[in-house]
Structure formats: C-alpha cells, structure tokens
Amino acid sequence: MSDLHERLRRFWDEDARTYDRSPSHAASDPVEAAAWREILRRHLPEPPASVMDVGAGTGAISLLVAELGHRVTAVDLSPGMLAHAAEKATERGLELTTVAAPASEPPPGPFDAVVERHLLWTTPDPVAALSAWRGVVAPGGRAVLFEGIFSRDSLPWRARGMAANGLRRALGVADDHHAGYDADLLDSLPLARATSPEPLIRALTEAGWRSVRLERLRDVEWARRMAAPPMLGRLEGVPQFALVANAPAARPTRRRRTPS
Numbered sequence: 001m002s003d004l005h006e007r008l009r010r011f012w013d014e015d016a017r018t019y020d021r022s023p024s025h026a027a028s029d030p031v032e033a034a035a036w037r038e039i040l041r042r043h044l045p046e047p048p049a050s051v052m053d054v055g056a057g058t059g060a061i062s063l064l065v066a067e068l069g070h071r072v073t074a075v076d077l078s079p080g081m082l083a084h085a086a087e088k089a090t091e092r093g094l095e096l097t098t099v100a101a102p103a104s105e106p107p108p109g110p111f112d113a114v115v116e117r118h119l120l121w122t123t124p125d126p127v128a129a130l131s132a133w134r135g136v137v138a139p140g141g142r143a144v145l146f147e148g149i150f151s152r153d154s155l156p157w158r159a160r161g162m163a164a165n166g167l168r169r170a171l172g173v174a175d176d177h178h179a180g181y182d183a184d185l186l187d188s189l190p191l192a193r194a195t196s197p198e199p200l201i202r203a204l205t206e207a208g209w210r211s212v213r214l215e216r217l218r219d220v221e222w223a224r225r226m227a228a229p230p231m232l233g234r235l236e237g238v239p240q241f242a243l244v245a246n247a248p249a250a251r252p253t254r255r256r257r258t259p260s
Contacts, residue, residue: 004103004124004188009077012057015177016080020058024224027060032223036064039217040115041246043144049112054103054133058234059085059096060192061146065115066094073097075106082138103129109136117146119189122181130207139250141208145243147200147219151193168244197241209245216241 023029027036030218030232040061044051047069053062056074058081066072066089074096076082082098099107102121108113120126130226133143168175186192191199197214217240224235 002124005077008122008124008187011179011181012076012078013080013193014179015206016078016084016176018174021082021174023227024092025060026065029223029227031226032220033064035040035217035219035223036061037068039146039242040065040144041068041096043142043242044068044099045112045142046117050110052109052111052114052136053108054106054114054116054129055122056085057081057117059088061115061117062096063088063092063094066096068163071095071097073099073107073111075099075101075103075175077102094120104132106136108133109134111141112138113142113144118148118150120145120147120203121150121194122189123191124188126157126191126200126203127207130203132246134208134245139247140230141247143243143245143247145204145245146198146240147243148238148240149195149197150238151195167229169234171232173229173232181212188234197243197250202242204243204245208248210248212243212245214241214243 018041020026020028024032025144027033039205044065049070050073051070052075053065054075056062059074062072062074062085072095074082076098077100079100082100083165086096086098099108103119104125114137120129121124122128137143181192191203194200201212201214220240221237225234228236
C-alpha cells in the first residue's frame, strides 16, 4: 500500500467513529433511502446479480443493494468503515462480503455491476481505479457511479461553508467528519476540485467504459434538504449526479470453416 493510500486509510478509519452521524452518509432517513432504492432498482441489473460496491464505507449503498436481492461485495480502504458495514448487515439479516483494499485493487470477480458513492473524488488515480473495475466486471456489465460537486474553492462556496459552520454551532449540530483533508492531500486527488461532471466522464471514457449517461439526482437532493435542520440543508447541499456506463460486450467467436 502506498504512503498516500495509508494516509487516506488512517483518515477514514478515524472518521468511521462519527461518519454515520449524518443521515445522508448512513441513508438512515426513510425518504432519502426510498429515493436511493428507486435509483438503484432502475440502474442495476435484475436481481440476483453480483454487485461490487467500491468505497462502501459504513455500508449505506451496499445494504440497500442487498435489500434489492443482489449479492454484494463491499470494498473499502478502511477496515474501520467496513466493520460498521458488516455489523449493520448482521443486524438486518443481510449477507455482505467485505474486502479491505484500495479502489484500484478490487477482488477478481466477475461482477455484473460495480457501484460507488462519493469515492472517486478522493481517489489518487481515478482512471486506474475505473480501469481495474472494468477488468473485473463481466462483458457488457455496468458501472453506476454516484458523485457530487464537492469543490469549495470559489468565493461563494467558501462563504456558504462559513455560514453553514456558524449555523451548526448555533444549532448544536455536531460535524459528522472528525476533520477535513489537508491542502496537500487535496492537491494529490485529481477530482477533488472538479466543478462539473466532465472530468469524471473523461476518466470513464479513458478507462474503456462506453455509452456514458448522466442523471441529476434531484430526489436525493430534495430528501436531504427536508431531513436537514432549517437552512442547513440549503447551505451544505451540493449537486448530486449519477454516471452510468457499460463495459465492452464480449466479441462473438467466429467458427473456422473447415475445408471440404
């Protein structure tokens, strides 16, 4: 494991203690969970399929996928995060296979689909990860990626962040992250400061995925605003979107003609 991966692992192991304070992290709000179920039902293959959830964290998406009847392998760099996911799966009577590994080193598969939520922005080499996933997905399988616009570099976003932090303190709402990324760590993450889905679409294409489609996740955004304390949801809300793509289909084998 590289020094950068080790640094990220330590961060998320520490963050596992407070991560599920946020209803959006845990998908514990019933309205948001219902929105996610419909999105997953629409974009995943018919169950039962073999689905890999990369950057599974504490299992929010993994558990929803398992509830839909799929066989789920949850992959995450952080064993601390995966321990929470496994515990929640046991509590709900769901089967979940967990694998502690970097995003670019997935288990061999083959999988019918790969999903991720809010992982690629924090991945040191998104193209390498996406290429590795394509390598373990069955021919014609699909990638279902859930991302957002998380860049906070612009002046308006910084102002919103300051206002949100002040409102959190006034309302006594604890932060769900133990800390933020240091500036030098952000500099090592190519998608961390992306201001549109375009760099991720380009990375998917470069990694060999085909027929990339984009969908804005307005129901998820709406559910989060309703679940958050007054005004906080609007200040902290970011555009959420899905990118769906297909792995190349297997080439048909040609039968050789035998001489008569």
